[in-house]
Amino acid sequence: MTISSSSFQLIAALVRRETAMVYDAGKEYLVEARLMPLATAAGCPDVEAYIARVRTDLSERRNALDALTINETSWFRDQTPYQAFTDLMLPKLLESRSLTRRLRIWSAACSSGQEAYSIAMLLDQHLPAGWTADILATDVSTAMLARVDAGRYSQVEMNRGLPAATLVRHFARAGTEWEVSPQLKRMVRTQHLNLADAYAFTTVGTFDVVLLRNVLIYFDTPTKYDVLRRMRPHVATDGYLLLGSSETTLDMPPDVAALWSREQLGRVPSLRPAAGVPRTASTHTPTRPFGSSLTTATTTSARIGA
Amino acid sequence: MTLAPALTDVHAIVDQVWTSFLGEVEPLLPADVAPGGPFPAGQAWSAAVSVSGGWDATVTVELSAALAVSLTTTMLGLEGPEAPDDADLADAVGELVNMVGGNLKSLMPGPSALSLPAVAAGRAAHASGATEIACFDGVWAGEPVRVTVHVVTDAPVDLLPQPIS
Amino acid sequence: MRAMIIDDSRAMRSILRRIVAGLEFETLEAGDGQQALDLFESGQVPDLCLVDWNMPVMDGYTFITRVRANKEWRHVTLMTVTTESEQGQIVKALAAGAHEYVIKPFTPDAIVEKLELLGLLPVEALA
Numbered sequence: 001m002t003i004s005s006s007s008f009q010l011i012a013a014l015v016r017r018e019t020a021m022v023y024d025a026g027k028e029y030l031v032e033a034r035l036m037p038l039a040t041a042a043g044c045p046d047v048e049a050y051i052a053r054v055r056t057d058l059s060e061r062r063n064a065l066d067a068l069t070i071n072e073t074s075w076f077r078d079q080t081p082y083q084a085f086t087d088l089m090l091p092k093l094l095e096s097r098s099l100t101r102r103l104r105i106w107s108a109a110c111s112s113g114q115e116a117y118s119i120a121m122l123l124d125q126h127l128p129a130g131w132t133a134d135i136l137a138t139d140v141s142t143a144m145l146a147r148v149d150a151g152r153y154s155q156v157e158m159n160r161g162l163p164a165a166t167l168v169r170h171f172a173r174a175g176t177e178w179e180v181s182p183q184l185k186r187m188v189r190t191q192h193l194n195l196a197d198a199y200a201f202t203t204v205g206t207f208d209v210v211l212l213r214n215v216l217i218y219f220d221t222p223t224k225y226d227v228l229r230r231m232r233p234h235v236a237t238d239g240y241l242l243l244g245s246s247e248t249t250l251d252m253p254p255d256v257a258a259l260w261s262r263e264q265l266g267r268v269p270s271l272r273p274a275a276g277v278p279r280t281a282s283t284h285t286p287t288r289p290f291g292s293s294l295t296t297a298t299t300t301s302a303r304i305g306a
Numbered sequence: 307m308t309l310a311p312a313l314t315d316v317h318a319i320v321d322q323v324w325t326s327f328l329g330e331v332e333p334l335l336p337a338d339v340a341p342g343g344p345f346p347a348g349q350a351w352s353a354a355v356s357v358s359g360g361w362d363a364t365v366t367v368e369l370s371a372a373l374a375v376s377l378t379t380t381m382l383g384l385e386g387p388e389a390p391d392d393a394d395l396a397d398a399v400g401e402l403v404n405m406v407g408g409n410l411k412s413l414m415p416g417p418s419a420l421s422l423p424a425v426a427a428g429r430a431a432h433a434s435g436a437t438e439i440a441c442f443d444g445v446w447a448g449e450p451v452r453v454t455v456h457v458v459t460d461a462p463v464d465l466l467p468q469p470i471s
Numbered sequence: 472m473r474a475m476i477i478d479d480s481r482a483m484r485s486i487l488r489r490i491v492a493g494l495e496f497e498t499l500e501a502g503d504g505q506q507a508l509d510l511f512e513s514g515q516v517p518d519l520c521l522v523d524w525n526m527p528v529m530d531g532y533t534f535i536t537r538v539r540a541n542k543e544w545r546h547v548t549l550m551t552v553t554t555e556s557e558q559g560q561i562v563k564a565l566a567a568g569a570h571e572y573v574i575k576p577f578t579p580d581a582i583v584e585k586l587e588l589l590g591l592l593p594v595e596a597l598a
Contacts, residue, residue: 159581164572326576381482401480408554
């Protein structure tokens with residue numbers, strides 16, 4: 001059974017409008033696999049009927065969006081960024097933050113939290129006594145944020161890239177699942193945030209390291225650039241922005257490229273705030289969801305000293 | 307007092323085994339089944355492992371012959387007209403109960419040891435002193451699968467199986 | 472590189488074989504710990520073993536202990552792949568000398584990522 005192309009287009013448009021994630025044609029099977037359990041739970045005979053219901057039922061729409069914005073994720077995904085964090089970024093930050101003894105990390109698009117907790121595990125191991133770390137985990141999916149807060153993972157998820165010795169150190173069995181230690185949970189806090197929302201970043205603050213990995217690929221091109229523009233003031237002047245391995249070759253338009261300088265950390269490319277650029281957020285083609293109107297968007301394309 | 311695993315946990319474990327090896331496109335759904343079971347006579351495979359130590363129980367998986375064939379075909383990676391023989395079916399169904407039983411064991415008080423699986427063509431038979439303490443019925447691609455947990459005891463059971471909503 | 476798959480289930484060996492063969496490993500198979508040790512002693516010493524725990528004749532835990540007792544086999548990477556999923560069992564396997572531990576059921580990605588952790592992925596598979 002396959003969903004009709006009109007149903008697929010409807011759901012793809014919905015996901016795109018609300019999260020700027022793109023489901024291309026050919027991903028019908030993925031939509032179907034992710035919505036099937038919801039359709040069953042809602043008592044719909046099939047996914048087709050469920051999508052019809054999503055048109056009018058707002059709470060069911062929320063559930064569908066949550067299910068469709070799940071990213072498959074593993075612990076210490078891709079390995080090398082985490083090595084670079086421990087070996088290169090952390091020593092520098094320990095030096096430059098020796099007065100405040102506090103590190104701030106942002107896992108943007110945290111999904112079920114493996115990235116945030118992987119960083120927490122490294123900090124637990126490498127942060128000297130007397131230091132504190134604050135890890136902010138944000139996502140567009142409230143269901144995902146609830147999972148991060150619960151810190152519980154299935155057996156299948158635990159198998160994904162987590163060294164066995166680390167599992168034993170930081171997790172305890174909780175029924176069919178494993179639960180992360182209270183110590184790591186204390187380091188991680190969650191906040192609902194839609195990266196595509198032009199004003200989403202205003203309250204988050206500034207971070208020493210921002211992990212924005214494997215999420216830009218889901219956005220259309222204007223949104224990608226806009227996120228990179230708006231992200232700039234939220235990375236400390238000597239901080240780091242890490243993108244996914246497939247995203248770092250991204251061709252940026254000149255005004256965005258001028259905001260960032262590329263720095264290679266071993267095998268990991270990072271973006272660092274370019275010197276001499278004022279720390280002003282600029283917005284471009286604001287894509288505020290739910291069609292609310294924007295009247296006060298300021299566009300200050302800073303291009304000083306690129 | 308006998309400890310029984312929660313039915314939702316049994317379902318979760320069977321579901322994990324299923325999605326890991328058979329893919330997520332076709333979900334395993336809980337099913338309501340008439341007394342006597344969902345299997346046509348002579349058209350089933352069954353396998354059991356026993357857990358002994360901190361928790362003593364027998365975990366049994368029964369599935370329709372058609373389901374056993376598709377499971378085995380997928381696990382062995384058979385292609386085209388190749389059909390699994392009885393030895394293949396026994397092996398794959400045995401590994402299935404090993405995974406379900408091993409994961410159920412980890413939920414219960416331990417330490418306990420897991421036996422090697424015993425597999426048979428046909429329905430499972432249980433000793434007269436065995437009491438069923440949990441039963442999960444599921445359907446995958448229209449074919450039935452049943453997981454039961456039995457204990458040999460005269461003591462009262464402190465958690466009776468409940469239907470999954 | 473050569474991987475030895477040690478599991479009493481042919482279906483499970485087949486699943487694991489397809490995963491590691493896809494990563495350019497040559498594969499060897501054994502149905503229990505004793506068969507695997509016999510292969511070792513006949514000179515067929517692999518770079519990696521994927522070892523089940525519950526097997527007839529000799530279980531995976533005993534096998535790991537036996538391999539670790541022989542200094543000539545120190546270079547062999549041992550990864551337990553088992554349905555045993557209590558925390559205590561993981562600790563026990565690591566203490567006996569296993570490098571990694573995968574709990575059944577697993578997805579192919581889980582095996583690949585563990586091999587990456589162990590530095591055993593061929594360069595072309597990483598690219």
